[in-house]
Amino acid sequence: MSRLPTLITPELQERYTPVGRIVALVGCAVSIAAPFLPWAWSGDALDNMTIAGYPSPLQMIALVLAAIIGGLLIASWLIKPDRLPWRIGWIRGAKAGTFWLLLYIALILVSIAVELGGLVNVVYGGWIALVGAVLVFGGTRFLVPERQPTLASAVAKPWIEILAIVALMAVALFGTAFALNHDDGGSFVSFLAAAGGFIAILFRTGVMSWLTGVSERHRKVLILAAFVVAFLFPFTQNGSDANMSIATQILIFAATAMGLNMVVGLAGLLDLGYVAFLGAGAFTAAVLSRSAFSTVNFHPPFIVVVLISGCVAATLGLLIGSPTLRVSGDYLAIVTLAFGEIFRITMINLDGQAGPNLTNGSNGIPAIPDLSILGFDFGKPHVVFGITLGRFSNYFFLLLFLLALVILVFVRLNASRIGRGWVAIREDERAAEAMGVNVFGLKLFAFAGGAFLAGVAGSVKAHVDVSVTPDQYVFLTSAFLLAAIVLGGMGTVLGVLVGSVLLNLLPEKLRFVADYRLLLFGLLLIIMMRFRPEGLVANQRRQLEFHEEDEELVERVQEELDETGEMREATR
Structure with a gap:
């Protein structure tokens, strides 16, 4: 899998890891405090970010994302790898989340500037949030990520796994309803960036691999939960x-x-x-x-x-x-x-x-x-x-x-x-x-x-x-x-299903850039073909076809296949 070049060498990471962790934690604290400050001069932009002490829903999303990143950084510092039966990508998840946090806050500030007529309408709370996101992003660049997580083979009690499926479906339902109920284009795009951050954290920490295993073990429960969520969706729209x-x-x-x-x-x-x-x-x-x-x-x-x-x-x-x-x-x-x-x-x-x-x-x-x-x-x-x-x-x-x-x-x-x-x-x-x-x-x-x-x-x-x-x-x-x-x-x-949702939902929510929708769509496809040609949700066969040179991916897929085979043998 292709990776972007970096100026931070492994030697610099090892030398400045303590400093990077402190800078990242300070940035998390700033990012958590910033939503309690006003970000916009007028309430006409996004969802009214003008009241100090009362974060708007979009500000709360930034707070939650920053809190999760901070929790991952603290866990990587305090929890020793040998104390857990499986490897968890604490730092991997934090590094992935910081990029999306920075993108999320940047999109919000740009939306405020566009909707109110200039960056002058972004007040001090927004700039503090941006500084916090930059500190988190820069600090985590000096942290050395762990080995690939192995949560795919983790098995919990059946009721816990079923509860995880129900929780995941509930989050998907309310997240979809929240996104659709925002007619403002800037709010919708910013929410997509935040959702990308949460999904990236799940993937990089290994939680998504565990959920995949849970879905395989409880396929009928997953299908039933997905159907129930889809069935309940119209009841979240208030007759609209x-x-x-x-x-x-x-x-x-x-x-x-x-x-x-x-x-x-x-x-x-x-x-x-x-x-x-x-x-x-x-x-x-x-x-x-x-x-x-x-x-x-x-x-x-x-x-x-x-x-x-x-x-x-x-x-x-x-x-x-x-x-x-x-x-x-x-x-x-x-x-x-x-x-x-x-x-x-x-x-x-x-x-x-x-x-x-x-x-x-x-x-x-x-x-x-x-x-x-x-x-x-x-x-x-x-x-x-x-x-x-x-x-x-x-x-x-x-x-x-x-x-x-x-x-x-x-x-x-x-x-x-x-x-x-x-x-x-x-x-x-x-x-x-x-x-x-x-x-x-x-x-x-x-x-x-x-x-x-x-x-x-x-x-x-x-x-x-x-x-x-x-x-x-x-x-x-x-x-x-x-x-x-x-x-x-x-x-x-x-x-x-994911592709259908994106290609039908994005044009409807991006009407504020109606003249450039096809251009943005073309750029999206170019980026996808460059960095993930197998698609957003690809099976392992096609993933290996497009990334044969990625030794880490080949080893991870082989480990997952071996673990899946062992679990099937154990359940016979």
């Missing part, structure tokens, strides 16, 4: 449809990306026209709906519409895949890109003039009515436990159920012989064919299966969006779907 509309689009995007992940992440087929399958499902559902602009007089129940939409998209996948999957690499990418454009133009031409009147051409099919399943009207608000759930909250629950089914299909296929065949094709197509793998058949199945999942997602999207037009399904959407998989981590479920 603003954030729930974003949440529904994220779930639609994630369900669609999961199908593309089957094609790209597992089978290794580069598809740049995948949005056509999503559009096929949406147009099929729109045509079969009871809209006044529908062009056919056939309106089956919604469950039938979902199946028809998926089958139509899968048929298109078979039609485009049969003649084109004989090619691979760049040629396949060009063919699928052309197919995406052909689909959009075809939908425009089905207007009754250039072709049969099926989609109303570029006008599409508007006024698609809301779903009504078993007497439940998704378009009307409902009161549950005294909380009003609006239209998008209703669709959120339906999409949550749909996403659960899509993930189940993906996971089961990935663990089957079919999934192993896809991975073999992705790694080396010729070797897989020589070993008897039906390369063309599995490729075609991946294409059709991924198209089916996209068509199912599109059938719900048509009712959520109320209207369907050809201009909604352009190449840029395919590019974003592919970017979500690459950014999150190809071949993984959690990676696709």
Whole structure:
């Protein structure tokens, strides 16, 4: 793994470790005290940082982050490594957290300056917080980090591990609700930096490795907790449809990306026209709906519409895949890109003039009515436990159920012989064919299966969006779907979910830089490809593929594999 060059040599670290620890602890004390001072001249910036003695929520986050870093530094000083059965990365975690603390405070000060019209509006408390963060960051540079943590093999009592999963899910729920309820762009970006700091500390101390092991031992509890957290999310929005509309689009995007992940992440087929399958499902559902602009007089129940939409998209996948999957690499990418454009133009031409009147051409099919399943009207608000759930909250629950089914299909296929065949094709197509793998058949199945999942997602999207037009399904959407998989981590479920959330949430919260959103997105991808090409949430195989030269990573992964094997043997 590539590392940034440093001017602080090991000799300097060893010589100035005591001084560095003192400087870092002083910086932590300053950073903890600074939130009790005013940071901004006016309360119009961020969340009102003008009152002395009463920290705002964003100031409290800085205080907590600084307190955690200080606790790690004190623990590394007082607790001897031989007193614990496992190695914990006290200094590693502190060093990782200091960077994010400095970034967090710097972003807050910049936001205050931008929103109030200059750095003159940053008062003394903000500058003291910045000085404290600089002291912490500089002091920890002289501390020598410990060996790699070994918490991955730590096993606690089952009730403690289950409690840890519940606590983690609760933090994720309230953290997400807190972030979404901040419409201010500066607050949102600053919160992301703070969240990055907490996550970096978990990784560098080894706690995340322990949580990974806990998740493996209590997989059913983790899945249940995640589902409960997602189910409770609409109840944290006080009946607001603003954030729930974003949440529904994220779930639609994630369900669609999961199908593309089957094609790209597992089978290794580069598809740049995948949005056509999503559009096929949406147009099929729109045509079969009871809209006044529908062009056919056939309106089956919604469950039938979902199946028809998926089958139509899968048929298109078979039609485009049969003649084109004989090619691979760049040629396949060009063919699928052309197919995406052909689909959009075809939908425009089905207007009754250039072709049969099926989609109303570029006008599409508007006024698609809301779903009504078993007497439940998704378009009307409902009161549950005294909380009003609006239209998008209703669709959120339906999409949550749909996403659960899509993930189940993906996971089961990935663990089957079919999934192993896809991975073999992705790694080396010729070797897989020589070993008897039906390369063309599995490729075609991946294409059709991924198209089916996209068509199912599109059938719900048509009712959520109320209207369907050809201009909604352009190449840029395919590019974003592919970017979500690459950014999150190809071949993984959690990676696709993370990538989908980031690529849908960030544009909505960064409207204050609307002219530069694509530029920032491009820079983010460049940084990711440079420092973490395997994605944010990558499996060990792909991580080793991209970082074969990193001996420390290879040794750590080998240790984790050995420890996992020993735990499995012990539990038999």
